[in-house]
Amino acid sequence: MSTAALLTLVRSGGNQVRRRVLLRARGLQDDRWVTPTCHSSTSEPRWSRFDSDGSGRPATWDNFGIWDNRLEEPILLPPSIKYGKPIPKVSLQNVGSASQIGKRKENEDRFGFAQLTNEILYFAVYDGHGGPAAADFCHTHMEKCILDLLPKEENLETVLTLAFLEIDKTFARHAHLSADATLLTSGTTATVALLRDGIELVIASVGDSRAILCRKGKPMKLTIDHTPERKDEKERIKKCGGFVAWNSLGQPHVNGRLAMTRSLGDLDLKTSGVIAEPETKRIKLHHADDSFLVLTTDGINFMVNSQEICDFVNQCHDPNEAAHAVTEQAIQYGTEDNTTAVVVPFGAWGKYKNSEITFSFSRSFASSGRWA
Structure with a gap:
């Protein structure tokens, strides 16, 4: 995983992150949504952390190398960059x-x-x-x-x-x-x-x-x-x-x-x-x-x-x-x-x-x- 993609994942704070962010960093294309949590204004559709695109298919952190563990912990930025993969905070x-x-x-x-x-x-x-x-x-x-x-x-x-x-x-x-x-x-x-x-x-x-x-x-x-x-x-x-x-x-x-x-x-x-x-x-x-x-x-x-x-x-x-x-x-x-x-x-x-x-x-x- 590139540093740019990792930074994008962490800065998003779990809000409306598309899988295409990571895939473009690898030169690929994919239009599917994956991030579990999304908070939006009243003028925008509200996304479920388990169904981000309303398709009925649950989205998990498996796409990024970790599981959506329902503890809602943030990603540790410096270690994630150091090791090249998302690392959740252990609280x-x-x-x-x-x-x-x-x-x-x-x-x-x-x-x-x-x-x-x-x-x-x-x-x-x-x-x-x-x-x-x-x-x-x-x-x-x-x-x-x-x-x-x-x-x-x-x-x-x-x-x-x-x-x-x-x-x-x-x-x-x-x-x-x-x-x-x-x-x-x-x-x-x-x-x-x-x-x-x-x-x-x-x-x-x-x-x-x-x-x-x-x-x-x-x-x-x-x-x-x-x-x-x-x-x-x-x-x-x-x-x-x-x-x-x-x-x-x-x-x-x-x-x-x-x-x-x-x-x-x-x-x-x-x-x-x-x-x-x-x-x-x-x-x-x-x-x-x-x-x-x-x-x-x-x-x-x-x-x-x-x-x-x-x-x-x-x-x-x-x-x-x-x-x-x-x-x-x-x-x-x-x-x-x-x-x-x-x-x-x-x-x-x-x-x-x-x-x-x-x-x-x-x-x-x-x-x-x-x-x-």
Whole structure:
């Protein structure tokens, strides 16, 4: 797409943009209308954003490479010119979130999302264990730590890695200076996403909270759980002098205590190979195909698989409803853990739906034994 055509698309503000603007930029001719929204004076015909030419054929942003997601967000001009295709703005107002205590005495999950700079958005979930202290610390300080690193480092994967390590060191200093000895055994998972220019998505994660991208209605896992079941993780634990023991449910734990091999906090297990260095992943969004990013804690992940999460979210009208639907579904399936979900809508929001979702009473009954 030429810069001139892109400028025309954005300046129109969604009002009476003809497809011929783009086609002429390529030396083609086409008289069909495509832009969804049109506001006109009383002397001009009024156009519907779903039927711009009155032909009965709905018009969508697919013609421009993104879907008409009904969120009515503007196009980001500088990134669209930079990448040569329209990039819709991801607004924090449309981000959905939900967190439920389940049957636990306390909700140790934390989550957050924020606009860090004009170009970068932040989304995160933290699942605390051994008390909420470590999750609270990350929730309070991670944003500022990332902000301090951004002017010094262009690579967002490096930024997140440095931020995780710095937060872990800072929490260790805080815990050792505190009179509260329980801080030494408090820890948390951390799954943090940064979105730059509405198109560059970078994920960093420790523990077993997850990030899933829904592309063409199918889940794309952006994180891998850090558990002793992974051969590489188990070998590191053993090399550092730690050991893996299985509980009565057949679940492996580091030194018989921790179900994950990487975390923030858990200071008493640092010498046993539990590290704070995250695994990272970078991906370029395709707004014509990508519906949403969802961050979830293990109270959801142990009960609802990735495809089911995509299907539940795709049935919902808005991301906030979707976040609540996912957390509540996990509870219906039998989880007793805290459940937290953050849903970030992208260009293809509402494009892929699956009407064949059924509730499994047998799984719900069977899964209840997991927490016995």
